[in-house]
Amino acid sequence: MRYLMMQKAGGAEPDAKLYADMAAFVEELTASGVLLATGGLDPAGFRMTSAGDEITVTDGPFTEAKEAIGGFALIEVRSKEEAIELGRRFRKIVGDGESMIHQVYGP
Amino acid sequence: MTDLSATVGAVWKQESARIVAGLLRLVHDVGLAEELAQDALVAALEQWPASGIPDNPGAWLTTTAKRRAVDHIRRSRTQDRLAPDLARLPEPTEDDVLRLMFTSCHPVLPTEARLALTLRVVAGLSPAEIARAFLVGEQVIAHRIAGAKRTLAEANVAYEPSAQLSSVLEVVYLIFNEGYAATSGADLIRADLCLEALRLGRMLAVLAPGEAEVHGLVALMEIQQSRSAARTGPSGEPIPLHEQNRGRWDQLLIRRGFAAMLRAREAGGPTGPYVLQAAIAVCHTAEETDWVRISTLYQALERLLPTPVVRLNRAVAVAFAYGPRAGLDLLDELRADPQMAAYHLLPGVRGDLLIRLGRPIEARRELERAATLARNTAERDFLLRRAAALDVPEEHGRLLGPAVAEFLAPLRPATARAYGQTLNRITHLAGDRTPLAGLTAARLAEIFTLSWPDVAPRTWNRHVAAIRSFAGWSGEPSLAADLQPRPVPAGIADRSPPPETDAPPALRERVLWILLRESAAKAGAVLALNVEDLDLDDRSARGATIVWRSGTAGLLPELIAGRTRGPLFLSDRRPGPGRPPAPADLCPETGRRRLSYERAAYLCKRATGHTLGRLRQA
Incomplete structure (x- = not known):
């Protein structure tokens, strides 16, 4: 099953150790086939709303910097517990903050 | 809160290969290494509820398992050698994991045992999970794994295995196919095997990055798996590749497959069967399928792997590339292969090609034959529906x-x-x-x-x-x-019952043998003669296709004995009530049936020691 993990921005300022740990983590998960896709996100983004035939585009930012989504990872695991375990390892590396994790249906 | 044992299980599945592999280096015995690792797992289940989940659960399990191994070595080697110092033991390396895979896939083991042991010690599945995936009882899997460990220990295969990489690739692909063969909802656990195989393949690609075939296998599995959602219809019926909804293909896996193909090309070396199969799978992802290229790839694959299935697929590709006639010619060669006799895809593909050649009557027969041979109900129904959809008149005559x-x-x-x-x-x-x-x-x-x-x-x-x-x-x-x-060896033939002799056979046999010799006609044709076929004056029958000379001519009137029609050579007995012969084989005047080929051959063999064919050439 696949899970999409989204990280809120903010938290500690990244240092050299965090970069190194994160690179090793990403490499390990990519090699084992667990990490299918990952990337950082522009915290601002833009918003699109529809009402009837009307489409409205609004440029961000919309929330406080620490509430914005800063990055995502799409992982393939056997169970929710495995997703939690990987999330735990990720949070250990990045320090204080918040992740949101959703199961992905499909493709 | 999630269940703690589920967490332990999740950590275990992620770490077990490394843990067992590291222990294998210490104890040189897969069975023992796995037991020690299991001890660590049990310890986790006992201690974590009280102590909480450690910061690094994987490292905790590794260290605990290693400690158990050192204890074990201390106990068993007190006299001759010092136990290794725990603190100086290196962390398990990638080489250790590769060695573990070589060991669990060792050719000394039967195939089933290789699959079970690999899923157990490398993928970290429990015997219950493996049993569900292979649709057998848990005891069966437990025995299989125990037997495999014993065989490895007896064969002294422990740490420096001599296994070929190809053996590992084979096991991984077998696991994948085991899952791929399962399609319906009830088989989801089996379908998970595909993901396990993918995981093993991706692991292997990291462990042996220089091997093109490893990347080829990964590419092949990624691309096949990308179609898993599209390859069956709502009721489980297979959807042929070129009719699948491409929108349901998993683009992410296709990209991963392409990336693996690039790595295979970078690795270089001679092109092996997995790279070729992956190349074919890549061709099939294109919007416009390049059948000429695919048939060339299949031709190369057939040289390495001349299995009936590869040859069948090649015929399909050739039919698309060069027309159905060319494909049909290749298929006809395959029909003589005993391995293909009961393989439903052969008549299935023939049926397809016959449709394209505009020969629907034969096509329908082939599709119906394929349905008879198909083992899976969804496939059988599918074939029968296709046969029924052909616009051909109902078959005349008997089926x-x-x-x-x-x-x-x-x-x-x-x-x-x-x-x-x-x-x-x-x-x-x-x-x-x-x-x-x-x-x-x-x-x-x-x-x-x-x-x-x-x-x-x-x-x-x-x-x-x-x-x-x-x-x-x-x-x-x-x-x-x-x-x-076929001639039966004389010693055996002599035990047969003596012939019934209510009519003197000597005359009949004499006429038959002389006629065969004089006419040089086939015995079947001579036995098929009827009295009304004979032109006694012209010494010929059937428009002079059978011609005889004086020897036969002198005896024939006696054999005919005034009959005007019906079989010339008659059997000794009248047919039993349960076995009415075809009217053409029944003499209307005597009520006897035509002398059968077997009987004539037997009598000839018994009397002369020769076959009827020999007489004809004498």
């Missing part, structure tokens, strides 16, 4: 299956059973809805050779007798024309 049933019904049970063995096999391979008129002597002979390639002459003759009897009954005696009885 093979019902005719056989009708033929067997009035026979005595023992005879019906004996003949049924032969005829049911033929029906199975030829298709029970094949019209009798569509069956040829050559096809029957082919089926005989496929079904009974090495049987004793007596057995062969029993089958031939059955089909001749059926052929005569059905009014198509020429069906068995290409099947000759």
